[in-house]
Amino acid sequence: MNNCELSVQEFVDVLDTLWPRELAEDWDAVGLVLGRPSASVEKVMLVVDITLDTVNEAVAEGVDVIVSHHPLLFRPVNSLVEDEVKGHLVAALVRAGIAVFSAHTNADAVDRGTSESVGGALGLQGMTPITPSVTSDAGIGRVGTLPSPVRLYDLATQLGRLVPQTAGGVKVSGDPDQMVSRVALCTGAGDSLLDHPEVLASDVYITGDLRHHPASDVQQARQLGRGPCLIDVSHFASEWFFLDGVRHTLQQDLPDLDIRVSDIVTDPWDFVVHPG
Ligand SMILES: [Zn+2]
Structure with missing residues (x-):
């Protein structure tokens, strides 16, 4: 053209x-x-x-x-x-x-959208939307599995190297040495999905803009043996990628x-x- x-x-x-x-x-x-x-x-x-x-x-x-x-x-x-x-x-x-x-949100939902791009760069396999769209295979967020389990610290470091540097860096809730394999992620602000079964069944949930109370609830539930670790990355950085x-x-x-x-x-x- x-x-x-x-x-x-x-x-x-x-x-x-x-x-x-x-x-x-x-x-x-x-x-x-x-x-x-x-x-x-x-x-x-x-x-x-x-x-x-x-x-x-x-x-x-x-x-x-x-x-x-x-x-x-x-x-x-x-x-x-x-x-x-x-x-x-x-x-x-x-x-x-x-x-x-x-x-x-239409760019969040599609294949090669905001969440799937980050998930792909992290090596997630078998990715599916956390919340599928009614009309297609697309949807909000992605959940998938790493090729092999990694330390939570190493996954957060890998993510931090993928995205632009921001003042807030990458914040993590969880034991840095915990091995994680099943990863849910939602670029931008994803606290609305914290209670989603796909997120609760994952080892770690990557998103941005997490507020104190929702994050604290997940941390407390984790101490009772239920719920994922959290990685909170800059809203901008997660979507820039x-x-x-x-x-x-x-x-x-x-x-x-x-x-x-x-x-x-x-x-x-x-x-x-x-x-x-
Ligand atoms: Zn956004």
């Missing part, structure tokens, strides 16, 4: 094939949210979050379309005043003629496009302190 002939709408059609919209949760806001469908596309940037930094980067690089994992306009917006964040972002994007497409696979897939389908993954860390935490 000649990139000069590729329109935003034609690019959207390709993205809709990659991440069918019917796989998105009812509450989600996915698809093209900004831009002129007839505009041409030559340069694409993949990001987890649309922030001041990633928009500035896209403007500086002359990007035509940003593909984001998190929706730009997730909740209803009543104002686009430019001294507020959403107004600032939308105005900057419109002025620069940058279209925005978001693939969120799959973008390189997306770039690879899109580049194969659309070789004339200039597609890159932003390496700006959009995790909101800048540093942690461990006072001595």
Whole structure:
């Protein structure tokens, strides 16, 4: 395909094939949210979050379309005043003629989606969704088995090396020397699945954004001999990982496009302190 002939709408059609919209949760806001469908596309940037930094980067690089994992306009917006964040972002994007497409829970659900990408990199075998979609084999989260049992510490270290470095690092609840084999994981924020039978039957559950009480409940249950160890990784970092696979897939389908993954860390935490 000649990139000069590729329109935003034609690019959207390709993205809709990659991440069918019917796989998105009812509450989600996915698809093209900004831009002129007839505009041409030559340069694409993949990001987890649309922030001041990633928009500035896209403007500086002359990007035509940003593909984001998190929706730009997730909740209803009543104002686009430019001294507020959403107004600032939308105005900057419109002025620069940058279209925005978001693939969120539909990108979580598909094969080679956010969770399956991380699971594959960890070597999980026989992966199935924790919560299958009603209409297909896809679904939220993945559960699978490591080729051979490893120490919990080593699995957390392997995960930490896969994903971008963030201030919070990788937190673990469990005995570092415990051998683990059955792994459940849900990229992003996965505490809603903590009670799922597939998670409870696993040796370890990898997710992000775990709060005190849900994590504490799992820790306490584990002490009674029931429930998994926990690995809590940065929400951003866990979802950034799959973008390189997306770039690879899109580049194969659309070789004339200039597609890159932003390496700006959009995790909101800048540093942690461990006072001595
Ligand atoms: Zn997320």
